[in-house]
Amino acid sequence: MTNEPNLLPHSPRAAWPALAAAAVTVVLWASAFVSIRSAGDAYSPGALALGRLLAGSLALGCVLLIRREGLPPRAAWPGIAVSGLLWFGVYMVVLNWGEQQVDAGTAAMVVNIGPILIALLGARLLGEGLPPRLVAGMAVSFAGAVVVGLSMSGEGGSSTLGVVLCLVAAVGYAAGVVAQKPALAHASALQVTTFGCLVGTVACLPFAGQLVGQASDAPLSATLNMVYLGVFPTALAFTTWAYALARTTAGRMGATTYAAPALVVLMSWLALDEVPAPLTLAGGALCLAGVAVSRSRARTAAAGTGGEAGAEAASRRGEPSR
Template sequence: MPTPTRLTRLSPLVLAAIAVTVLAWASAFIVIRGVGPHFSPGALSLLRLLVGTVMLGILLIGRRWVKPTGREWLLILGFGVAWFGAYNVALNTAELSLDAGTTAMIVNLAPILVALGAGLFLGEGLPKWLAIGAGVAFIGVVLIGIGARDANGSIDPVAVLWALLAAVTYAAGVLFQKPALTRLPAAQVTWLGCAIGTITCLPFTGQLIADLQSAPVPSILGVVYLGVVPTAIAFSTWAYALSRVPAGQLTISTYIVPPLAILMGVLFLGELPTVLAIVGGILCLVGVALTRRRPRVRPTKTPLVRQSP
């Protein structure tokens, strides 16, 4: 049986990095929803990643460069394609129909997927509570899917599937990124991943050029914000924390993203998920929490040894 992972004590800098990451990523769901009508999903991803790559490159100036090994290049390639490329396109597509809060609740299944992936591919095992939590979260996703409504009030299961794909690629990105951070600097890995994601989205260049010609200035600035804050800054603070905290423990911090996204959606967009979707989201959070439970280790009783008189 795998040994339960002990919780790592978090320093003030790591806590600050986690706070910045969570707030920035929650805001991303709102901004994507706001600029979505003026940019196609692929074009939005490409412009966001272009800005993010430039900003991350600036942050990399003057830092030591460590040459990746062949295995590390493969990990970075998987990280960049999955989390920066595929994740952004899937997320942007989902938010064309789903409100920000509902999308955030589905995407927050990623911690369970990270735990499942670690058990299947990293030899960490599949404990009982992981299976129970995954089952509860699955029920939550079904409820979200039933309760999800588009702008016309009709169910959009395809958008839910896009959000699930975003969760899968998010989890894959974490599983690729964590081992790459063992030896390589966090800033270097993040920049390489963003650059690879940008290359992955280059086929959308024509759409981006067309969208830029018709998009209003506030929407263009919104995409620039996505590139600077949720991408360059937040992924840097995430990588900093991930290099110092176990992946499973760190992903717990993302529990707060859906409630923040729902609150921001109400305040800035006037959007609120349906009651059924919120219930499903709560079940998803409960399921994720259950996967973090560990069996109690009963102390072994040391037999008393009678000494001879």
């Protein structure tokens, strides 16, 4: 069994693997937008979530067996169980359902409350700090997400139920991330992701009948998109997310996901030929600018505390070491 240490990087060079992993996650989660658009026409929310999780669990299980990592330690299971139920299970089903009730812009605005909740819950439950740059960056990014949402609103009907469902999805996402963070101190990213995905799969088993019935009528493209969602935006992206989360704070990782709306706009432009409006592009630019601010670090603090002592002090404050 190989457990990844829950250590924050002590140098810019050490931070690059985590940053690259976070980038892979954001790109793949953004790409899920196109696949969900296709698969969602043939599969109901619960069936799509279960099919995605089954594909993800199979892929993750094969990798886990090849790497011979085995079961996570007992101390990791509470976080794995909570994140698996809330993030892999509730979040995926409720988000699929909510996006059928509201237009794309409204869904984007409501769901993007999630990173803010992650930062607040991380500060309250995990003892993480709320550095001014993180708060400022998240404010800029959220403003960008609102601009993107407003520019996309009106593409369908909205309902109170849909807004509530998207809000539940945001809360489930945030709670799942905060629950996952302590588990990564005891188990590897692969273990936490694999067994979290399995917990979510079990939670979605009541939709098995729907999945079997709809799979026989669904076009091959929809089923392939569902499998893609399971293998890449779920199995791979959730693992790279956990790898990066183990090496930084939950708040900073949540802020990083604000790059997704900008990438979704770009991918929809390229893959779906949906030409974005100038307001949408402006909102995407704000999202990226906010991520850049939230990921930046104050040089003055780094100069005031040197080497390992500075890293240790930063870790106690809940900030990535400089």
